[in-house]
Amino acid sequence: MLRAVHTAAPGATILVAPEIIDIDTSLTVSVPLKLASSSQERPLLRFLTADTRLVIEAGASGGSVAGIDIAGRGHREGSLLEIEGVDDFTVTSTGIGRCEGLGFAMRESSNVRMEQVFVSDVGLGGGEIVHCRNVDLDIVMTMIGRRARAxxxxxxxxxxxxxxxxxxxxxxxxxxRHSPEGAPSASAPLRLHVHAVECFRALGILGNSDTPLEAISADVVAEDVEDWAVLLNNCDGLEVAMQTRRSEPLRLDGRAGARNCTIAIATDRPDRIVTAGGSKENTISEVAMANWPPPPRAPSATSFKPRFSPHEVEDTCTVCGWHGVFRRTQDKIRETFACGACRASLRYRAQAQALLSVVEGGRYATLRALAAEGGLADKSVFEPGQAGPFRPYLRQAPVYKSSLFDPRMRSGDLVNGIECQDLTATSFGPETFDLVVTSDIMEHVRRPDAAWTELHRILKPGGYHVFSIPVTAKMAEKCVSRVDTSGDEDRLLMPAVYHGDGSGGLSLVYTDFGADLLDILDGYGLPTIAVPYATDDDMCGRVLSFVSRRRR
Incomplete structure (x- = not known):
């Protein structure tokens, strides 16, 4: 298929067989083509590395994509579909998702149509459209912003x-929002139709105080939103028709405020309409509630049907303290049930709970409280890596070290001001840390035996290593090496498995850990316990964290 796309003549139609097609390079369309499924079933283009995607360039104007789904592996920052500089392009009956970054991006384009497009299961935003004229979009999105609020x-x-x-x-x-600096804003009107369920907000219109947003009209249906259903900030002359339930309905705010806006609202909370900032001269009228539309659903033909049963649990985040309903939004239990505030997934919240159980005698219920109330005041902490929700709190310790791993660098070297450390041979002195925290890192260490020895060396007597690895309660019996590292070069013993490395790339898994890990660590002077997440929910209780304590 790659060859067909790259060599096709303008105006050609390329029919794609309904199968999974793994692609390890970007697929760029630079001439007007019709890329479509060869049957009623949808093919799935699965891009395998973080820097690969489907790219629609300016020369593809007049072309189309129809009946094709797009997924990714390892995408954490970029988008799966990019449309740039195009005039006249159509995307229909297409699914985008299963990635950790952005679903699609459209820039500097005009007359682009998206019909029956479904975006689901993405770590960041569903789509970003910048400086585009005369778009016509009809999109359904679910499970957006799993990795961070987006x-x-x-x-x-x-x-x-x-x-x-x-x-x-x-x-x-x-x-x-306004266009990025240097790009002119669209002068023609923008018409919005929004139906939002279980979102942070249904609609936010956020202008600048010097140049309020104008020429926008919106029909909004919102239910069970976390913040305000509609936030109008620094805008002028907008027309909004909205109905909300079980949600704070409307806030007008901003230095320039919302001005000269006409708003018709049906809500079950009419006393919760707030006018603040410089808002004035708005017309707000209450109207009767219309028939409520059905909730958004995935198209029947998409490849992105849920691979799991819906599940939710009321809980309190052990990282930041947010209390609310935590929902399952993907099949991997450890990576879902995200906090509504800090977005910590279940594995992080379980690990935080394990950490809190051993630091300061278990007196604190959250990492936020531990940091704010001086629980780290006499602690030295090492947390390898650069990502994760613990860092704002653990860095309150008087000695806090983070690091990155670069096999080309020596431990202690700096890369862009960040210290490099190899967990098998760090640059730290003996008995340096009270606490080492690793989150899904140890399975990526090339020689874990050397890392256990090093952890014992740098921990103070009685110090803790609190860690997570990708296992749940039903662990395999034995640890298994996936890669032979006895020589200078890696030799795969099993098919390669990669996980996201937290910076947009992929990291090879060297070891599948089993239940005998506890005995192995005891032999390194690091007696260890497996700690299940303490909850009344059976599903969430299957997630394990681990606590090792160096013998005194």
């Missing part, structure tokens, strides 16, 4: 029509 659809300098049905979004369903 909006389903961000619009900046956009004109045309946008219809979005969104469910389970950690940020706004639609966020409208």
């Amino acid at each position: 909006d389903a659809l961000t619009l900046a300098g956009v004109s045309g029509k946008v219809a979005l049905a969104a469910r389970d979004v950690s940020g706004n369903a639609i966020n409208v």
Whole structure:
């Protein structure tokens, strides 16, 4: 298929067989083509590395993509679909998702149509559209912003029509803002239709105080949103028709405020409309509630049907203290049930609970409280890596070290101001740390036996290593090496498995850990216990963390 796309003549139609197609390079369309499924079943283009994607370039104007789903592995920052500099392009009956970054990006384009497009299961935003004219979009999005709070659809300098049905979004369903500096805003009107369920907000329109946003109209349906259903900030002359339930309905705010706006609202909380900042001269009228539409659902033909049963649990985040409903949004239990505030997944919250059980005698219920109330005041902490929700709190310790791993560098060397450390041979002195915290790192260490020895060396007597590895309660019996590292070069013993490395790339898994790990660590002077997440929920209780304590 790659060869067909790269060599096709303008105007050609390329039919793709309905199968999974793994692609390890970007697929760039630079001439007007029709890329479509060869049957009613959808093919799935699965891009295997973080820097690969489907790219629609300016020369593809007049082309289309239809009936094809796009997924990724390892994508944490970029998008799976990029459309840039195009005039006249159509995307229909297409699914985008299963990635840790952005679903799609559209820039500097015009007359782009998206119909029956479904975006689901993405770590960051669903889509970002910047400086595009006369778009016509009809999109459904679910499970957006799993890795960090992110909006389903961000619009900046956009004109045309946008219809979005969104469910389970950690940020706004639609966020409208000014164009980036240097790019002119769209002068033509923007018409929005938003149906948002279980989002942070349904619609945020966020202008600048010096140049309020104008020429926008919106129809909004919102239920069970976390913040305000609609936030209008620094805007002028907007027309909004909205109905909300079980949600704070409307806030007008900003230094310049919302001015000269006409808003018709049906809500079960009419006393919760807030006017603040410089808002004035708005017309707000209450209207009767219309028939409530059904919740957003995935199209029946998509490849991205849920691979799990819905599940939710009321809980308190052991990282930041947020209390609310935690929902399962993907099949991997450890990586879901994200906190509504800090976005810590279940594995992080379970690990935080294990950490809190051994630091300061278990007196603190959250890492936020541990840090704020001086629980780390006499601690020295090493937390390898650069990502994760613990860092704002653990770095309150008087001695806090983070690091990155670069096999080309020596331990202690700096890369862009960040210290490099090899866990098998760090640059730290003996008995340096009270606490070492590793989160899904040890399976990526080339020689874990050397790392256990090194951890024993740098921990103070009685110090703790609190760690997570990708296992749940039903662990395999034995640890298994996936790679022969006895020589200078790696030799695969099993098919290669990669996990995201936290910086947009992929990291090879060297070891599958089993239940005998506890006996192994005891032999290194690090007696260890497996700690299940303490909860009344059977599913969440299957997640394990581990606590090693150096013998005195």
